[in-house]
Amino acid sequence: MEFTFGAEEGGVICGLHRRGRKRSILPVKECLISFPETGVILEAITTLARQSGRPAYDPYRHQGFWRNLVIREGKFTGDLLINLVTSSSGELDQAGLFSALNRVLPEGRITSLIHTVNDSISNAVIPEQWEVLQGNPFLEERIAGLTFQIPPFSFFQVNPAMMEIFYRELKEILRLRGRERILDLFSGCGAIGLVLSRPADSILGIEIEPEAVQTAYLNARRNGIGNLSFRSGKVARVLAENRGDWPGRFDLVIVNPPRSGISSKIARRLLELEADRIVYSSCNPETFFPQVGLLESRYRPVVLQPFDFFPHTPHLEMLAIFEKKG
Structure with a gap:
């Protein structure tokens, strides 16, 4: 699933676009049509984003750092691919990312961890630059x-x-x-x-x-x-x-x-x-x-x-x- 970063009074949030209100993001803590670990991954990455001090990307002003979080699971293989999408307006704290995910997921659970840099004005995830931080450059099913x-x-x-x-x-x-x-x-x-x-x-x-x-x-x-x-x-x-x-x-x-x-x-x-x-x-x-x-x-x-x-x-x-x- 693809989640989007946004902002509210308490800081950076991550979730889904509200129906009929594309400028508004609904924070998600649990997703019943995704796999069970989705919630803890969302919470870990959202906490990392808030602690970074960098803002969520604003698609109308084209400013900010945190853009999207894509989580995919191989249902018959158990493979887990996490793709964190940011703009190029700052450096990703890779050590902090590893630490955040290792606290909530067992060792070896992540098959592929990817960082994508997207400065496109499109709301789609455009892989202008991307790097495999851990594991494979693909998901198997x-x-x-x-x-x-x-x-x-x-x-x-x-x-x-x-x-x-x-x-x-x-x-x-x-x-x-x-x-x-x-x-x-x-x-x-x-x-x-x-x-x-x-x-x-x-x-x-x-x-x-x-x-x-x-x-x-x-x-x-x-x-x-x-x-x-x-x-x-x-x-x-x-x-x-x-x-x-x-x-x-x-x-x-x-x-x-x-x-x-x-x-x-x-x-x-x-x-x-x-x-x-x-x-x-x-x-x-x-x-x-x-x-x-x-x-x-x-x-x-x-x-x-x-x-x-x-x-x-x-x-x-x-x-x-x-x-x-x-």
Whole structure:
């Protein structure tokens, strides 16, 4: 989870943005959708920040030192990654950081401790500079019999237990026969492609982030999988560049876009591919339903299944599978 530093009368605080009040931070002492140690880590880092005498970063004045705290856990490996994000307006007390965390966590509990310097005006965690202070430059997770190395700034689904169910259901529905050629759009670090690779002939992933492509290749080698390849680039551009070559080349297309979904242009390119089936996975039903309608001129939906990837929230992951008409 990603927490943000802010200020109140008592000093520096760390927590989450209040709903509808982006300038206001709600201090968090316990988080029921995170793992149990989150609370003691937040308390230790907040105490360190208050004792430092440096202010929290103000995103409107672009002043201050403490920006974000990112805590990630491998649910099936127990790996723990802590990424402390500051501006460059001061020096981080590394000895104080080690001491604060060692007081609340057992020896060896932290797999990766990272310090990121971010002077960007964006509220996102931008890794302008980052340093591994302790452990590995990645988090490991095991899902569907595969081991994934996840870099500190790469996207990976937050609910591995539900991912196990999702992938099991997907494989059961698709029932790949070993000769399918698959195009994986918005492939990220290659998770879906890797899961489907063993019963498939070949998989080509398209992903805009070069680091994610490197991670996908690394994870393929780590798991002894050789029938995957990847291209780095915008999905719309790569599809447009291959309009003359790709129609009829792929039996199955996987679409797993960000929350904004796909554009009408990408939908038209999907129709031109003439794949037998399309898998559309979406984390945002508000964009999902209008956009899948763009496919219905040539495809009919045969599966529509929600998955509760985000317990205790109104969000759902949607899975739809389309078959070509006729």
